[in-house]
Amino acid sequence: MADNNNPFSNLEAKFKTVENKPKKEKVPVDFKKHYKSFITIFLAFIVIVIALANVYVVKEGDYKIIRQFGEVIGVKYEPGVYMKIPFVQSVTTIPKYQMNYKLSEKEINTKDKRRIIIDNYAVWRVVNPKEMIKSAGSLVNASARMEEFIYSVVRSELGQLEYNDIINDENSSRGSLNDKITAEVNEHLRKDKYGIEVVDVRIKRIDLPEENEQSVYNEMISERQKIAQKFLSTGDADKRRIEAETDRKVKEMLATAKKEAAIIEAEGEAEAAKIYNLSFSKDPEFYSLYRTLESYKKTIGADTMIIIPSASPYARILSGYLE
Template identity: 60%
Template sequence: MDNNKVVNMERSNDKFQWKKYMRSGIAIIAFLILVIFAISNVFIVKENEYKVIRQFGEVVRIIEEPGLNYKIPFIQSAESLPKYKMTYDVEEAEINTKDKKRILIDNYAVWRIEDPKKMIANARNVVNAEAKMSEFIFSTVRSELGKLNYDEIINDEKSSRGSINDQVTAIVNDLLEKNNYGIVVIDVRMKRTDLPEENEKSVYTRMISERESKAQEYLSMGDAEKNRIIAETDRQVTEMLAIADAEANKIRGEGEEAAAKIYNEAYSKDANFYSLFRTLESYKKTIDEETVLIIPFDSPYAQILMGE
């Protein structure tokens, strides 16, 4: 009888311990589930994004500051929107210029979300916002380039593309603001402007003709400048030669005057010697190795040669 009681007590203790472990295990599992559930509803807002909190599909909160945040489980959901600048390639399109010519344009835009609540309310998502922005850009570019002639767009010397880009950016931002899309365009740029294939040949021919005409104009201006410089140089050279000739004649006259003075002084000192000297000087100019002289007996030459 006593042995049976001992066995029953041991079995009761084992059963009690097992139930205790079961309750502890369930509590731990429940706690872990609760922690995981809580963590799954905690989220981090990054510096380059907005967090949009929805409750039953409606936007109830927009978080802009980075940090740790929490949403109500099952009731609220969180989605991210980019806060950084984005680039959007506008689809290539064909437009008509003021003079009824066709041209292909290819644009891109740099933009960002400024007011995510307005953007969601009116565009719903980024894709729709880009589509609406693209529509405004195309209509504005078509309108602005439609005010210019074909040559003003394709000719670099007449191009106004820099100012057109700024005008398009300002107009598109006005349209987006009026429609409360909550986005802002930072810059709109034309990557390229191409011509339809059927117009390329005629345009290139005209451009070549214009360049040749301009080159001929530059050549004519160069020739005119060259002729002006040559004429000016010739004038200066003529003036310099005239001045040099006048100076040379002046010096020559002064030399001849000095020589005559010296001759006169020499003649006055010894007339016979001077006559002999002048006669001998004349021999240098009139007599050479092949000269045959036939002179009268009483000529000064004959007398000097004969020692008289």
């Protein structure tokens, strides 16, 4: 019977009831009965892990090379999700996009026996992965072989040009050199079936060996000075020719003007004489007087001394006697 004065009497009664109950014996798990289920679950897990480990994805910019016991049996070109055979097949990736390749600096000789150092770069890509693997084995070997072809073609092409033709961008002989080198390199790669293509080959820099730089620079300066002197000489010759031509034209124009002026003057004098004759014929005495007065103007100046008889008509007119 619970004690009303004890607040924990109910709990104590419950604990006593639990303690008085008979304990149940634990039944051991029978693993033999469930081992098949465990094995099934484990095998399913292993299969899922192996399946996931052998799934591969082909991206837009990749080729996937399928090898079986080391031998190439296929290439996946299209993007998607694929699966390979576990433990038998392996998958490697080759880029489909364009790649840049910096070539090693090489020294070559020009047609005029100048030594120059060429620094090139190439843009290339894989177009046939099977051929590339069969011929080169790897991207590293393929790019090395491509570099050999590029160097051979560059050395051959620049060896046919003189140094000034190579460095002078205005010279038309170098106009399509890069395109020509690219076409020839691709021809060699196609012939040997390397499965790669060169998109572009460019000459990035042309340098001189250090021991030749100063002498070449001095020669370039001398050459430019010769060209400048040639332009100056040509300019002076043109100047003298233009001045002589201008002087000749001026003389011709002056001669023509003088001739025309003389003709006009003669015509004017003739017309004036005609008018004089017409006018003076009406009064011959007045004309004689006018001519005498005109002669005075030409013969008598500020310091002129004339000794003539005072009774002469010339002196009489000069003295004012007209009769």
